[in-house]
Amino acid sequence: MQGAQRNSLKLLQWMMAASLALPIALFAIASAISYTSTKDTADREIERTLDVAHEHALKVFETIDRSLAELGEVVRGLPDDTIRARESALHRRLKRLADSLPQLKSAWIFDADGKALVNSLASPPPALGFADRDYFYAHVDQSIGTHIGTALTPRPPYQGARFFGMSRRRESDDGNFIGVIQASVLPEYFESFYARIGSDPGSFFAMGRTDGAVLAHFPRLDRDFRLDPGGPVGQKIASSPEHGLITVAWPSDGIERRIGYRRIAEYPIYVSAGFETSAIQARWFATIGQHLVFGIPATALLFLLLAFAFRRTQHLQAEAAARREAEDALKHSQRLEALGQLTGGVAHDFNNLLTVIRASVDLLNRPQLTEERRQRYITAIADSVARAAKLTSQLLAFARRQTLKPEVFDVGQRVQSLHDMLATLLGPAIEIAMRLPAEPCLVNADAGQFETALINMATNARDAMQGKGRITFAVEATTAIPATAAPATGNHGFVRITVSDTGIGIPAARLGRIFEPFFTTKQVGHGTGLGLSQVFGFARQSGGEVTVTSEVGHGSTFSLYLPRVPPDLLPQRHAPNTAPAVAGSGMSVLVVEDNIELANFAADGLTELGYSITLVDNATDALAELVVDADRFDVVFSDVVMPGMTGLDLAKAIRERGIGVPVVLTTGYSQALSQEGAAGFDLVQKPYSIEELSRVLHRAARLRRVRDGAAE
Known part of the structure; x- marks a missing residue:
């Protein structure tokens, strides 16, 4: 009997200990899970907010960039005197542009001395010099495309909010510097946008240049601020320069924040978004505080409430995950559906073309084939390749990846x-x-x-x-x-x-x-x-x-x-395969192609036509061949897309070194050509035929001989 009682007491002691230990253990586990979940949720919110801020900044810069390009086209080829004579009309146009874009403070056209020819603020503009502004002197020595400057204060008599400049170089027909076209962008436009999307406590946004100059900041600062590239923030960004998530004490106020950053494509600009770590911790404390309120009264009640709270937390997290997945699916559904339909249609068309080509090849392999049928199958293959090339061209034009x-x-x-x-x-x-x-x-x-x-x-x-x-x-x-x-x-x-x-x-x-x-x-x-x-x-x-x-x-x-x-x-168009190939007659061609199969195809075809071929697989070796003895080559035929030095870089290097050998480029797609064009060089689009290639090479070499004869 006593033994049974002792056992009962011991059991009660274990139960009492367990009534303390088990709730504490469960509370510790629940706290750890809640903390991890809160951090993960904050990171996902930062990523989604960063997506919005990045997309907004990219579209703003692209819109301003296009506007500057349009202004450049308007005044292209106009001397300063003509621009001054049309100042009133150009002023109204610039004012309409500035009024239509809320992110713009003003728009300007400067001459080569930094004097304003036209602006959107005053007509005529005061005779002030702006050659000391970064958006001006950055373009004087060389063409750098679009320049984004640091935050500046308006120069009297101009007043108003601070701005940073986006500018482009004005060039004469021979490439000389003749002035600048500039748009003054309002940092407060971005800060107001950040204030609208950053309503949560502790929200943070910043936009700055890659050299550390901060252009916009939320919460707003009352002073200029620049990040030290060698500081903690700069070192962490340098380790992953395109995008990332970091926890760092922000130098402007010393507050520790969880920050996501991303570089804007084609612009030396970063956007960032985040939360103060204290705000993330406050979310976690709020969640844990709810458990504590119900856990204090009694140990047993604490155990039950903690178990219930843990299950409820799991349920709420599952619901939140389901909602996020639904939001992401809705966000991308239209794009994916359209892309899927378009991909299916393209695959269908390409499979039809490949079927014709495969069937024609199989029929060509049959013995005792008549010449008429052989020619018909070869024509079917050529037509299918032409239609496939046309389909590829339409897709590249649709994606704006073609010149x-x-x-x-x-x-x-x-x-x-x-x-x-x-x-x-x-x-x-x-x-x-x-x-x-x-x-x-x-x-x-x-x-x-x-x-x-x-x-x-x-x-x-x-x-x-x-x-x-x-x-x-x-x-x-x-x-x-x-x-x-x-x-x-x-x-x-x-x-x-x-x-x-x-x-x-x-x-x-x-x-x-x-x-x-x-x-x-x-x-x-x-x-x-x-x-x-x-x-x-x-x-x-x-x-x-x-x-x-x-x-x-x-x-x-x-x-x-x-x-x-x-x-x-309407230009008269002729089928490319109607003209015959042009014999090489010993013409020497330097072929630069990193794809060995395509290089051998071009070399064999040209050799059969009587061309003398020298084949290299990269632009660096090709340039070395030309430096040693350029006179032994009549023309250079180079692919554009190659590792290291591209074909376009090679062509420019040949031009810059004064080597008189003409260059013919070839590509099926090139991002550089879609942005810069062929820079005045002859271009053969892939896929090409040997007949078409021979005609272009012969024409380039003939033009060189004509120029050399005229020079003599």
């Missing part, structure tokens, strides 16, 4: 050629109708941007119909733009391209804003608001206009007007 420039084309034929791509992009639930003219409607515009504008209007119509309905594309000639549009003139009238849908329509209150950059009626994550602004910018840059008419419940009609050109301007 694009204005050209004369028939709008009706171009719209008709986009029918299959539009059908794939819009989906099977969208009925497509086209009303195209029998007569040619020619325009002189960037064909790639025209296709992008048409696709943007079509995608906008699809969204207005929620993916189901009818879109009508119509092309017709017209004499003028309606009076409701901005005034425009055309010697031969205009071509009107209309895109009409059966969607929900646009309220009258929103019609005046739909072409504004970043304005969108879609939910967050479903659109950037840049599609229609691209259409507007393309129309104005091309000398035309875009208008919209809509009635709620009865759909919308977008009309794109482009200046019409006479039919005699």
Whole structure:
């Protein structure tokens, strides 16, 4: 009996100890899990907020960059005296630009001495010198593209908020420096945006240059601030220069923060977003405090409440994870759906072409094949390759990764050629109708941007119909733009391209804003608001206009007007395979190609035509060959995309060293060419035929002989 009691007492003691130890252990575990979860949640919130800040900054800089490029085109080739004579009109144009972009304080055009020829603030501008400003002297010695300066204070008599400059160099036709085009950007525009999206306690945002100069800061600072590249923040960013998450004491106020940073593509700018670590800890303390309130009264109650709280926390985390996954899925659903449809259509078309090529190859391998059938199969292979090259070219133009420039084309034929791509992009639930003219409607515009504008209007119509309905594309000639549009003139009238849908329509209150950059009626994550602004910018840059008419419940009609050109301007096109190959007659060609199979193909084909071939697999060795003895080569034929020195770099190096050997470049895609163009060098697009290549090489060598003869 006593033994049983002792055992009972011991059991009670164990239970009493357990009633203390188990809740403490559970509380410690729950606290650790909650702390980890709180940190992970904060990191994900920082990443999502950084996505928004990065996208916003990128679009702002791209918009200003395009505006500077347009201003550069407006004054290109104009001497300073002519600009001064047109100062009043240019002032109004700059003022309209500054008024239309809330991020701009002003816009300027300077001469080579730093004197303002025109600005958006005053007409005429005061005779002040600005040659000491970084946005000016950075361009004097060399062309550096777009320069983003440090934060500056307006120079009297100009007043107002601080700004930083975005500027481009003005050059004469021979490349000499003749001035600067500059836009003054307001840091407070970015800080106001950060204040709107950073409503949580402890939120932090910053935007600065790669050299450490801070351009915008939230919470706002009342002084200039620059990060030390050798300090703790600079060292951590240097270890992962593109993007990352760091915990650091921010130098401006010494407050420790969890910060995510990301570099903006093509610009020497970083954006960052984060939280104070004390705010993250406060979230965790708030969660733990809820457990403590219920855990103090009694040990047993504490155990039950902690178990319940732990299960509830797990349930809430699962719900939060499900919500985040749903948000991410909604954010990317439109893009992925359109990309999937487009990819499927492209794969279908390429498989059809590959089927023709494979079948033709199999038939060519059959014995006792007649010459007529052999030629037919070879022609089928050549036609399939040409169609595949055309499809690839359309995709690169659609993605803005191809060297694009204005050209004369028939709008009706171009719209008709986009029918299959539009059908794939819009989906099977969208009925497509086209009303195209029998007569040619020619325009002189960037064909790639025209296709992008048409696709943007079509995608906008699809969204207005929620993916189901009818879109009508119509092309017709017209004499003028309606009076409701901005005034425009055309010697031969205009071509009107209309895109009409059966969607929900646009309220009258929103019609005046739909072409504004970043304005969108879609939910967050479903659109950037840049599609229609691209259409507007393309129309104005091309000398035309875009208008919209809509009635709620009865759909919308977008009309794109482009200046019409006479039919005699349409260039005569000849099939590339109709002209015969040109014999080499001993012509010496230096072939630079890192792909050994393609290099051997070109070398063998040219050798059979009588060319003398020297083959190297990189640009560095090619340049060494030319330095040793350039006279033994009649022409250089180089691929553009190669490791190390590219073909374009090689061509420029040959030009800079004064080597008189002509250069012919080849590529199927090059980011450098899409941004800079071919820099005046001959270009052969891949895939090419030996016949086409021989003609281009022969023409380049012949032009060299003509120039050398004229020089003598």
